[in-house]
Amino acid sequence: MPSPARLFFPLRVCGVAPEAGASVLTFEVPQRLRSAFRYQSGQYLTLRASVGGEQLERQYAICSAPHEAPLQVAIKHGQGAMAAWIQHRLAPGSELPVAPPAGAFTVAAEPARRRHYLGVCIGSGVTALYxxxxxxxxxxxxxxxxxxxxxxxxxxxxxxxxLAELRRRLGERLRCVLVFSCARPGAPAGLPLYHGRLDQDTLARICAREVDLDSVDLALVVGSPAMMDELSGLLQRAGLPRQRIRTAGD
Structure with missing residues (x-):
C-alpha cells in the first residue's frame, strides 16, 4: 500500500539494462534533488508505480556506489507485479516517483583502516553487497x-x-566464491565454484580453502529474514563471533 507520509519525487529513468534475469534502472537526479538523493552504500530506494489500477510501492537495494556517477537499482524478474511491470513496460525516458534513499545497513569507511570484510548472500541479496x-x-x-x-x-x-572484472583489477583485495544449487553448463568467470546448498558442510569446505574466519573483522549478511538468521547461525557455528556479524535486519 502507498505510504502518504513518505515524500516521493519524479525521477527520469535514463537507462534500463538487462542483468542476469534482472533489470538495472539508472536514474537521472536533477541538481535540485542531489542533496535529497545523496546516499550511502547499503541503502535502498522506494519506487512507486500504478500497476493494473493499483498504486504499488516496492523497495530495491541500490547497486551503484557513491563515488560512481549514476544512481542505480537492480530488480530481479519474477518478484511480483511491480517487477513484471518494470521488466515489460518501463522504458528509458519514463518518470517514476521515487522516495529518497533510506536504510541503516551501511558501513562508515575510514581511509586508514585495514579490514577484512566478508559478504554472504543468497540470490538478489548480492545487490546491496555489490x-x-x-x-x-x-x-x-x-x-x-x-x-x-x-x-x-x-x-x-x-x-x-x-565482479570478475573487479577481481582482475583489484587482485587479492577482492575474492568471490560461488555456490550454485544447479550444476548447469556455463563458466563461472574463473571464480571458485562449489555445488549444492549453502549449508554447514559447504561453508566448512569454503572456510578450509577460501577464507579464514579468524581474519574477518566484519561479516555482512543479506537475504530474507529467515535466511539471514540461518546464514548468521552458520557463521557462528563455524567460529565467527556474533558481534562481528551484521545482517540487513539488525
Whole structure:
C-alpha cells in the first residue's frame, strides 16, 4: 500500500539494462534533488508505480556506489507485479516517483583502516553487497573483501562479469566464491565454484580453502529474514563471533 507520509519525487529513468534475469534502472537526479538523493552504500530506494489500477510501492537495494556517477537499482524478474511491470513496460525516458534513499545497513569507511570484510548472500541479496564492496574497497585502499554468493547457476548470478572484472583489477583485495544449487553448463568467470546448498558442510569446505574466519573483522549478511538468521547461525557455528556479524535486519 502507498505510504502518504513518505515524500516521493519524479525521477527520469535514463537507462534500463538487462542483468542476469534482472533489470538495472539508472536514474537521472536533477541538481535540485542531489542533496535529497545523496546516499550511502547499503541503502535502498522506494519506487512507486500504478500497476493494473493499483498504486504499488516496492523497495530495491541500490547497486551503484557513491563515488560512481549514476544512481542505480537492480530488480530481479519474477518478484511480483511491480517487477513484471518494470521488466515489460518501463522504458528509458519514463518518470517514476521515487522516495529518497533510506536504510541503516551501511558501513562508515575510514581511509586508514585495514579490514577484512566478508559478504554472504543468497540470490538478489548480492545487490546491496555489490554496492558496499565497491564503496569500501574504493574508500579503504588497505582493506579487502570476500564475497560469498549462493545462487542457482551462473546465468542467475547478478553482476558476475562486473565482479570478475573487479577481481582482475583489484587482485587479492577482492575474492568471490560461488555456490550454485544447479550444476548447469556455463563458466563461472574463473571464480571458485562449489555445488549444492549453502549449508554447514559447504561453508566448512569454503572456510578450509577460501577464507579464514579468524581474519574477518566484519561479516555482512543479506537475504530474507529467515535466511539471514540461518546464514548468521552458520557463521557462528563455524567460529565467527556474533558481534562481528551484521545482517540487513539488525
Amino acid at each position: 554496492s558496499l564492496l565497491k564503496h569500501l574497497l574504493h574508500s579503504e585502499p588497505r582493506s579487502r573483501f570476500t564475497l560469498l554468493i549462493g545462487e542457482q547457476d551462473h546465468a542467475s548470478t547478478l553482476f558476475l562479469p562486473a
